[in-house]
Amino acid sequence: MNSKVLFKWWLLSLLIMTMIVVASVNWIDVPIARFFFKGSEKVAGLAHIFGSSVMVACDVDLMLSIAVIRLMRGSIPDYAKVIFLACCASLLAFAANDYVLKELFGRYGPYTFFGGSNVRDFNFLKGDMFSVFPSGHMVTSTAFAAMIIRQYPRVWPVLTILLCSGAAALLVGDWHFLSDIISGAFVGSTAGLLAAELWRQHLRKLRK
Numbered sequence: 001m002n003s004k005v006l007f008k009w010w011l012l013s014l015l016i017m018t019m020i021v022v023a024s025v026n027w028i029d030v031p032i033a034r035f036f037f038k039g040s041e042k043v044a045g046l047a048h049i050f051g052s053s054v055m056v057a058c059d060v061d062l063m064l065s066i067a068v069i070r071l072m073r074g075s076i077p078d079y080a081k082v083i084f085l086a087c088c089a090s091l092l093a094f095a096a097n098d099y100v101l102k103e104l105f106g107r108y109g110p111y112t113f114f115g116g117s118n119v120r121d122f123n124f125l126k127g128d129m130f131s132v133f134p135s136g137h138m139v140t141s142t143a144f145a146a147m148i149i150r151q152y153p154r155v156w157p158v159l160t161i162l163l164c165s166g167a168a169a170l171l172v173g174d175w176h177f178l179s180d181i182i183s184g185a186f187v188g189s190t191a192g193l194l195a196a197e198l199w200r201q202h203l204r205k206l207r208k
Helices: 003-037 039-048 052-073 078-105 136-151 153-172 178-207
Strands: none
Touching: 003 153, 003 178, 052 078, 052 136, 078 136, 078 178, 136 153, 136 178, 153 178
């Protein structure tokens, strides 16, 4: 597929995702979050273990490890290069989400929403890195997974199961609304697939 076709598919995906998110915000998000709200206290402590900062630290540690191996051995296998680039895509997507998208949408999480005060769904241009739309967890993990899956399609069942499990945990723990997770997966997959396409173009130029 050439770049124009890919861009058209991306625009179509963006339109579909937007419609799903709008429907979720209006009719699905609050009922699901309310259903899990009381029980979410039992798993609240997991937020410290699986927080976005921990995921970012894992990306950085993995990149440093691969870089050290490259310096010591003089080369690394192709899969290590893909993992390194997947970490790069993950970190860049995380930064764009936390410092641009979250500040743009300014959405509060379920705990604040159900806190009793008059909280609006979105507070445009008034958000910060603690806002929840799109989900930073999903942006970071999906960007990494999308890059890996694009290069090694056989691993998609394992990574898809892990992503779905993580998404379910975010819902059960009431850390995010459903639409946060959907939008985060879209942003992350966009970053990962873009990184994979750039890498493939680079490889094609080397082979000429």
